[in-house]
Amino acid sequence: MKRSRPQLLVTALLFSAVAQASAQTSSEPSIGQQTQATPTTRTVFIKMDDISYGQKSIDVKPGETVRFVLKNEGALMHEFNIGKAVSQLEHQRKMALLFKEGTLTPTGKAKSVVWRERSGLGDSNPPGIPEVVEAIHDDPNAVLVEPGTTKEFVWTFHDTANLNFACTLPGHYQAGMVGEFVMR
């Protein structure tokens, strides 16, 4: 889809500031952190489809590091967002803004957008695009997975109750694209 937009429209959406502020208030301990896998890291495979995850709950141990291998077999883009419901619904509002602007489409990122993600995996931007819309999806606790692609996301859990994995693309959470981590 080719879009015509004003030149050099720079939209810096600093999701991470919002996510961290909501995840690390004094009354709420840190939910964990993104990290690197080691040879002994447990791997959990998660199939993403339109519109669901392959499982509704995942058992994890407090302090455990898990490598999630996220395979999107659907036709729509999906997200794997680790967090509490309140911050995920907040994140969903930011996502809706990206859709409204057209920097994000139901099937992926708009071609005219220079995307930056923390993981840096699988997002090479074509050079020489005259218009630059910069959108930052720099959440330490989330990764976008485009249709037909697989991404890895490694996370160290803290001892945190009521932690979900969810897709915050508009309507997906409400359609049931959410599951829970069970601390055992």
Ligand SMILES: [Cu+2]
């Ligand atoms: Cu989704």
